[in-house]
Amino acid sequence: MATSAIQNAADWLERGGLRPTRQRLALASLLIGDGEDRHVTAESLFDMAAVAEEKVSLATVYNTLRAFCDAGLMNEVVVDGSKSYFDTRMDDHPHFFWEDSAVLTDAPKEELELARIPKAPEGTEVSRVDVVIRLRRPR
Structure with missing residues (x-):
């Protein structure tokens, strides 16, 4: 991986207060290393890691995405009860x-x-509002 992608990933992890383990650096580099925003599933990020010849398990990908969300680096967007996407764009x-x-x-x-x-x-506050507009082509 390019040095700039790894540095971007290390800086991103530091902003979230996360220790830069080998797996976190590898996955973060794939997610934000080039500065582009992405929407990924755990499975698609796992596939990206395999193509980049990064050795991580699918369980590690799930746990790492959860850690990134918990650190405020990504948002999880639930499309239906069984499918989650992870978004690097935070606004x-x-x-x-x-x-x-x-x-x-x-x-x-x-x-x-x-x-x-x-x-x-009462006793709660809105943390965020997710708007997902489902599209399909006319039949």
Whole structure:
């Protein structure tokens, strides 16, 4: 992996307060090393690691993605009860979910208008609002 990608990954991990283990550095480099935002599943990141000849187990990928989310470096976007995507873009923004290809992409933030959201139950606060717009091609 390029030195700049590893340095970007190390800096990113430091921002999250995470120790830069070999596995974390490898996965972080794949996720943000080139400065581009990504939407990945654990399985797609596992496949990316295999192509890059990084030796990590699928369980390690799941645990590492969870650690990245817990550290505030990524957001988990749940598309349905069984499918999670992990997003490196941290600002509030909506998503398109393309049902025919099971791909998650960013939707134009400037075109979304939310007039209001329900009040949070007593003793709680809204941490974030996820907007996922499901798309399919007409039949």
